[in-house]
Amino acid sequence: MRSDKEDIKQAISTLLSNFSSFDQRIFNKKQERSILTLKSKLRSGELSIHESLDEISSISQDISIAVSSAIQATYGGKSLIPSAYSEGVEKIMHADIAIATNRLSVDLDRLSTILVKENPKNDDIRAIREEVVGLKVHEGKTKFFESMDILSRLSWSMHRINDRRTEKEKEYLGNLASYLKSMANKISDSSTTNDKSSRSLSSFVKRFDGFIEELEHTGNNEVNVDTMRDQMLYQVKMMQSSMNDFINNQNRVIREQKDIIESQQAQILSMESNVATMSKNLGIAPQEMLKDNLTGVANKRGYDLHCEQLHEKWKNKQNTGPLSMIVINVDHFEKINDIHNRDVGDLIVTWLSDVIKNLGSSYKDPFFARYEEDLFVICTEGLSPFEALSLIKRIQTYVQKNPFNSSYYQVSLSLTVSIGLAFFIDEYDAPQGVFSFAVKALNQSKRKGRNQVWISRASLISEKIGPLTAGKK
Ligand SMILES: Nc1nc2c(ncn2[C@@H]2O[C@H](COP(=O)(O)OP(=O)(O)OP(=O)(O)O)[C@@H](O)[C@H]2O)c(=O)[nH]1
Structure with a gap:
């Protein structure tokens, strides 16, 4: 695209040089100066192709007027009817204007x-090109006004093409910025750390937003x-370097996590081997x-292991419904x-253990352990x-x-049992804590005369877990 642009600039520049070499009678000093200024601006990059085309269009109109004035001056102010034109042009066929016209047709040939x-599918340009080829057929004959008209139309077609091209480029840049923005957003959101590299990536979201707004205006x-x-291009390079930092940091975090997991695995292996040896x-x-x-039911070790699993479930909110602990003592x-x-x-x-196990089987078969002595x-x-x-x-009855x-x-022997009940209520509850709440409730049952049930944190249970329709507080 760049080199095509350079070609077009070059062609316009040659066209301008040829304008300058037209017969001095056609130009006044002002037009000559404006051609020179235009040329140097185009060369230095101060002026875009877009702007140059506007200028050429207006200069070519000036030149057309100047030529027509020259013809009028030469032929005594005859009115400008078509036959007067062809007659006038015919007569100055061997003058400088004819040479200038030929040069113009060469320039048009090159530009078209x-x-x-560049635009093989553009019908306008193709039609103009055919007209330019038609001009060449008549080489030697002065076709100055037709050439100027073609140049003018060519300028406008280039105008439209340039407009569409810049529109497309803006659209492309806008899409690219949106894509990079969402990428920076996703990466910084999913980052496992809040370090400098992930913060720097999130700052690109704002930068791209600003860029998209600027493009719109x-x-x-x-x-x-x-x-x-x-x-x-600069932002893309900066983002690339931030991404590299980010990836390096993430790799470091992954390596550290891997080390921790490996050391934990080693500890577990050694614990397992200890248990196996024991x-x-x-x-x-x-x-x-x-x-x-x-x-034959779980013992305290079994209970502790179950509690660890229970705690994990509770922490990760994976439990299926409310959790409670019931402690029972003869x-x-x-x-x-x-x-x-x-x-x-x-x-x-042994008898009591069987009773509890059998009755529990109708209540979703809960985990059951003999914690110590006669405490279940x-x-x-x-x-x-x-x-x-x-x-x-049911157990008590x-x-x-x-x-x-x-x-x-x-x-x-007629026996009785005292019971304490506690529920897990919020995320701060851990099995050890809930167990001690249940034991406190059990002690209360004993103090209040035995053969009773006491519930710990009863009002919180009613409020957060569900209604209690039996038991004392
Ligand atoms: N038979 C039997 N007794 C045990 C066993 N383990 C502990 N004990 C005894 O069980 C008794 C525990 O009694 P506690 O639960 O404190 O009962 P308590 O103080 O008599 O009565 P409460 O105050 O109503 O609990 C102690 O005398 C222990 O020696 C066991 O495996 N078998």
Whole structure:
């Protein structure tokens, strides 16, 4: 595109030189000066092709008028009817004006050839080119006014082409700026860091916005559009260098994260191998280490592991419905041990564990563990406060109404249990905290006379999780 422009500039410049060499009778000093100024401005790049074409059009009109005046002066002021023209022109065929006309036809030939090559699909230009070829056929005959008319029309066609070209270039620059803006936006939004390189990328969003606005207010002057293209090129280079910084930084962050993950993986591997060694030394399989020997349900280790998973779920909001912890303890267990013996106590622990497990299976089969001694914990997931309380009531009623029997030890004992309930309420709740809320509620049940259910943070549960229709506060 650049070199085509240079060709056009060159052709216009030659045309102007030939204008200057016209017979002095045709020009006055002012026209001569304006041709010289125009030429030097065009050469220095002060003037665009667009502006030069305007000037040429007006100079060629001046020249046409001057030539017609010259003819009138020569032929005694005959009126300018077509036959007078052809007669006048015929008579000055051998004068300088004829030479100038021939030069003009050569210039037109050159200019129209370049334009047809550049715009092969433009019908106007092709038609003008045919007229120029027609002019050449009549070489030797003076066709000054026709040449001037063709030059004028050629100027206007170039005008229109230039207009469309600058419009297109502006559109292209605008699209490019929008694309780069959205790219800078996306990258800085998705950045994992807020370092200098990602901030610098986000600053391009504003810069491109300014550029798009400036483009909207720029006319079709190609000198301005050239400047805008240069500015855009500069911004693209700057953005490229910011992107390089950004990519280097992101790579560094990824490398650091990879190092952390590798060291964590190594720790996990060593922990796993420790567990494997421990279980080997103890002669039990790893999963057996998470089970209570007496009841076969999860033990405290199993409970701790479950709590870790529960915490992850809670933090990432992946839990399916409300979460709660229910702690259950046999009333006066020490006395039972003392009055009967620890074996009876063991049987009671096993019996109660089965009772809780069976009743829980109708309540979405919650995780259940023997935490220690005669203390059990149920972690419910997806049970409303009302449903959790209904499960608690069923356990309590079952224990109360069904005495523990052992034919071997010949005992039948009426037992009761005390219970504490707590719910996870907000993102600050962690399993250890919720467990201690549940234990506090259990202690309250014991203090208030046993065989009771107490609920921790009951008003918050009603407000944030769901209604409680049973239980005491
Ligand atoms: N049989 C049996 N007893 C255990 C076991 N582990 C701990 N114990 C005993 O269980 C008793 C725990 O009693 P607590 O739960 O404090 O009961 P309590 O103080 O009698 O009664 P509350 O105040 O109603 O809880 C202690 O005497 C422990 O020695 C076990 O595995 N089997």
